[in-house]
Amino acid sequence: MILNKFSRIYTQDDSLPAAQAMLIGAGLAEDDLRKPFVGVCSTGFEGNTCNMHLDGLAQEVKRGLAAQGLVGLRFNTIGVSDGITNGTPGMRYSLVSREIIADSIEAMAGAHNYDALACVVGCDKNMPGALMALARLNRPGLLVYGGTIKGGSYKGQSLNIVSCFEAYGQKLQGQLSDEDYRGIIRNACPGPGACGGMYTANTMAAAIETLGMSVPFSASATAVSAAKTQECLDTGHYLRLLLERDIKPRDILTREAFENALVVTTVLGGSTNAVIHLIAIANAAGVALTLADFQAVSNRVPVLADLKPSGRYLMEDLSALGGVPAMLKTLLEEGLITGDTLTVTGQTLAQNLAQIRPLGAGQDLLRPFSQPLKADGHIQILYGNLAPEGAVAKISGKEGEQFAGPAIVFDSEEAVNDGLARGLVAAGHVVVIRYVGPKGGPGMPEMLKPTSAIMGAGLGDKVALITDGRFSGGTHGFVVGHVCPEAYDGGPIALVENGDWIALDARANTIELRVEAAVLQARRARWQPPAPNAPRGVLRKYIRTVGSASTGCLTDE
Structure with missing residues (x-):
């Protein structure tokens, strides 16, 4: 079987001597030109704990590829740190970076005709961006997660x-x-590693391992561990196998695999960012995934993992107990996930787990099914006159499942942060943060700074917060994000005024603005679309191309 069916376009065509000369000039031997080329994409950069070590891991991946007779060619793409940019204008670039990452990997691999891809990733938008690119290209590939921080x-x-x-x-x-x-x-x-709780990075890493696009233990092996280094070295073996069997991402990213990932996200109490990311990845793979699918899983699957932000444990604690594979084996034995989905090992999920022991007695990180932390899922999709296209609530159960109160309205994150510092937010308020959606932000920035300030001020169970922006995986409290349509597009959230009564119900899945229709109609007649919050550049392009949060914030719809 021909393993270099893409790279041979450059390396085996006598009419392209310049391409071959440049490859030899870059350090390849003539014999290398007959081998498969594997693009090794690193999202490493020095200014962030999540990504600071990824270039080193990428070099280990190259060593593993060479041992399997494959040519690894490293290239880099960007990474934006959510932790560093949260609460600043820089946060507007975070979700935008997912599209830049996907586009740049697709462009690089497509232009240079790599036969396979290994993407070394380590922060919130790196992982979905890389996986979107792999699904679009549909060439053998896998992800290597940089691992969690201690x-x-x-x-x-x-x-x-x-x-x-x-x-x-x-x-x-x-x-x-x-x-x-x-x-x-x-x-x-x-030290190195992605943020340690069940925040967005670890949520996506667990989901991607469940999908089958990374090898077992990738999601839970800590960044600074012999296991993570060995995973990198083993990548060559798995990529050669994928090439030989012609197993491609869309063979793995099936409807059943996504349903497994939704179950795992729910059991772990994962980040609401998984909603927009998994919808976007599914779209790239040609699989229809909607908000209704998340709600269907939440209706039947409990929250079992006592992980931060609302729980006690970190990902390194799960790693010590057997990691994501032990958790998956537990779910498989309980019948919550399907075991016959294909993975990058060339085996099914069930075959990968055959020798794995489930999580059982002697630990309380993963609760027994008879004693869940929450009997249904924490991700609840709300609809109503405030969110006709849906909103995503993160409800741990600790803060209750219903809330009603008068609105206090802020038209930016900066305004709410100032309001919190000045003591304007009081117990009983429904805090409304708007014009921070995909177009309004732009970039749908995370509201971690205000939600954390609310928790730190002891108001976590005394106020609710709704926004057309999104939340960090580190957010907890009674929070509702992704309100659609967003304020920038004239969604009903743009019409809310201070003192309006808002009722949230995560049992009935409703989000209602208790204002007469005639009053809202009069307000709409006065409403004026805001000027774009970006005069030029990538943010302005994003405003022009991005779709709704309810469909994954896609830019190629």
Whole structure:
């Protein structure tokens, strides 16, 4: 079987001597020109704990490829740190970067005719962006997750990145000294790896391993571990197998695989960002996935994992208990997931798990099915006159499942942060943050800074928050995001005024603005579309091309 069916366009055509000369000039031997070319894409960069080590892992991947007679050619694409940019104008670029990552990997592999791809990823938008590109190209490939960070510690307190955001809320309330505030900051992130709770990076890593697009243990092996290095070296073996069997991403990314991923996201209490990302990945793979599918899973699947942000444990704790494979084996034995889906090992999910022991007695990270943390899913899709196209609620159950109160309205994240600092938000309020959607932000920035300030101020169970923006995987509290249509497009959220009564019900799945229709009609007549919040460049292009959050914030619809 021909394994270099794409790269041979350049390497085996006598009419393309310049291409061959440049490859030889780049360090390849003439014999290498007869081997398959594997693009090794790293999203590594030095300015972020999630990505700082990825270039080194990519070099280990190249070593593993060489041992299998494959030519690894490394290239880089961007990564935007959500943790660093949260609460700043830079956060507007985060979701935009998912499209840039997908487009750049597709362009590089398509232009240079790589026969296969290994993408080394480590932060929130790296993973869906890379997987979208693999699904579009549909050439043998897999993802290598850079791994989770180890937890930090200060004065006996266990720390992670969200500890810093919540410490800010405590500081505003005078509950934390400057010394302890700085101590938390210095010790929260002790080294390489993605944010340690069941935030967006670890949620997507677990979902992608469940989908079958990374090898077993990829999602839960810590960044600084021998297991992660070995995974990189083993990549050559798996990519050669995928080439020899001509197994491509769309053979793996089936409807059944996505349903498994939705179950795992629910059981783990994962990030609401998984909604827009899994819908976008499915679209690239030609699989129809909608908000209704998330709700259908939430109706039948409980939250079992006691993981941060609302729980006690970090991903490294799950790793010590057997990792994502042990959790998957438990779900498989309970009949919650399907085992006959194909994976990048060339085997089915059930075959990968054949020798894995399930999580059982002696641990309380994953609760027994008879004693769930929440009897149904934490991701609840709400509809009503405030969100005719849907909204995504993250409800752990600790903050209740119903909330009603008067609105306090802010037209930007900066405005709500200022309002929180000034004490304008009080118990009983429904905090409305609007004009922060995909077009309005632009880029649908995460509202982690205000939600963390609310938690730090002790208001987590006393207020609700709704927004046409989105939330970090680190967010908890009574929060509803992805309100569609967004305010920028004239959605009903644009018509809310201070004092309006808003009722949220995660049992009935409703989100209602209790204002007479005639009043809303009069407000709509006065409403004016805002000017674009980006005069030029990539953000302006994003405004022109991005679709609704309810369909995954796609730019190629």
